[in-house]
Amino acid sequence: MIGERLRVQVLRWVFRVLFGLPRPVKRLLAGPPISVDDQELDLDLQLLGRVDRLLSSRDGGTVDRATLAEQRRQADIAADLVADAPLEHIEARDLEVPGEVGPLPARLYVPRAVPETRSLVVYFHGGGFVMGSVASTDPLCRLLAAQSGVRVLSVDYRLAPEHPYPAALEDALAAFRAVRDDAAAYGAHPDLIAVGGDSAGANLALVVAHQQAVLGGPLPAFVLALYPVTDAERSGGSRELFGTGFGLTADMLRELERMYLPDGVPTDDTRGAILRADDLSGMPPVYLATAGFDPLRDEGEELAARLREAGVPVVARRFPGLVHGYASFTALSAAARDATLDAASALRAGLGLVAAGRQPARGRRLRLPELRRTRPDPLAGG
Template identity: 70%
Template sequence: MIARSLRIRALRLALRLLFGLPHPIKRLLAGPAVRLEDQLLDLDLQLLIRAGDLLARSGPAGDAAMAEQRRQADEAAELAAEGLFDDVVIRDFTVPGADGSVPARLYVPPGLDGRSGLLVYYHGGGFVLGSIASADPLCRLLAAQAGVRVLSVEYRLAPEHPYPAALDDAIAAYRYAAERAEWLGADPDLIAVGGDSAGANLALVVAHQQALSRGRVPSFVVALYPATDAGRTGGSRISFGRGFGITTDYLTELEQMYLPDGVPADDARGAILRADDLSAMPPVYLSTAGFDPLRDEGEELAERLREAGVPVVARRFAGLLHGYASFTAISRAAHDATFDAASALRAALALVGSLREQRQRQSA
């Protein structure tokens, strides 16, 4: 344990030194500027691609490969953490999933008195990787910057637990949070859902399913670079399918592990972009990254939500990569984009609370 901690600290220091170099040296190390579709790739993220071996080392083959990939995903989050939000108080426990309990972690930012808004957060990782550990730095940031409690949920992963296990756990955890809001220190009328990548998919589908079932609908959805249309081809999946971090081939592998039989013809929950009616969705913040294979499907969902009359804040961060919210410590552009999401969450829940108080005064 001590050796691992020292290694993490050493690698984190090496990253800080590398990305703290003067701009001309970083450009020399990263290579020529990359422009595609009138977008300029962020220099720090271009350098990160070149230095990828610092974050992802080759692991074992065979049965141990998946466990090693998951371990590396958790470790990579530690390496790229900003380390600025250690004063956020955390508490680990379990919440009900669809088939037994699942791990969860509650984040409470300092100075938060009384009940607050709550973000139920689902980590990314293609439904195959990720955990409350890998999401920890991002959840600390969101809690601190949005001024809300965050409940991070560790749902079951594929291929051991293929679709719809992750979604069923996500729905169960949200319903638990809504029912036990006061125990969690939250205002039951100010509960949002959010996630990144696969987790953003889950957040969107949870909100949609709650609306369809006439249950308690989340007040807001935060969806960072979501996966919305499993198995699609063309567009950004070709343009940015290689050389920009996550590849289209790897996305396909992940989707096949989560949906081994593809998206069911009678069940669009595995690909929310295919849902017939999105009009009952709550307001959504949806971000995409310019150099992300998932960019087009995320932006198509934002357009469909607008057409359905759903309030949407859609942001494309043109120079960024998929997973940018994990790189806030090494890329100023990624830092600003992630803070943008936290600001949107803070503003949305404040508006919901203000409108509620206004209605209460009018009815008094």
């Protein structure tokens, strides 16, 4: 264990030195600029991809059921290598929240500068419904809490393939409802509770909000969705265009989908693919970010368009030079950090509007102000 901690510390130091080199040196190491679909890949993320290929034999890796526990452990370690240094001034407390079939591990982050804040986001980690944990998303949750001034409650959920669909969704729904019902225990006001997540977690956040609207329950105050997966078993488009060479691959997506949805999306239950929902109206305001070099880009942007058509207030961002999972690379890429801070600004603004009005969450309609943009945004809208 000591040896592993030392190895992580050494690798973290090497990464900081490497990505702190002058830009011309990094360009020499990364190779010529990569442009696809009128977008240029961020230099730091191009360099990270080259380093990753040198350290592993297969682009994007694979998910091996036989060694899944070790892969999950390694994923948690890797998340710590490429994120910002821990923000120690953020108070963090481990606890449990009710899930569908039992308690779920969770971690509550409270920004000390504004401990009296009553706003909270119930956050679900990414990892393709197969990997990820409270530990892997710890650096991101600390950054969101620090920059938004909002309490962040990171919640684990049951993972596939041990617990295929709809286990993760049932846990996410149960957790949101339990937290809202007992908001004071988390230092929050029930009408100031948002849901959020990245990748698979963004899917869960979106579906939780949609299901609350469909069932007529209290809505989350806001939805924060970073590069969400919104449809399964897709092909073509961005899944083909960026299916190799940019971290997450089309092959890995298919493996993860088979684990989470072993029989595909049920014909009578499209909650596993929110883009296929018949009616998206009634949802709370949504911030939805996509990455230009992400296989999931198109389906995320299609969902943003459908939400807007359904009358849902949407702030949509595309960060054209970034890759899937950019919020985990904030220590290495200034562009990734800017994009993540944009999400924190959206969370602060969205919940700030709710707090200013303090109206019941059910059926609310808000228009978010234009937020700071860090990159050209072909999808911007209010």
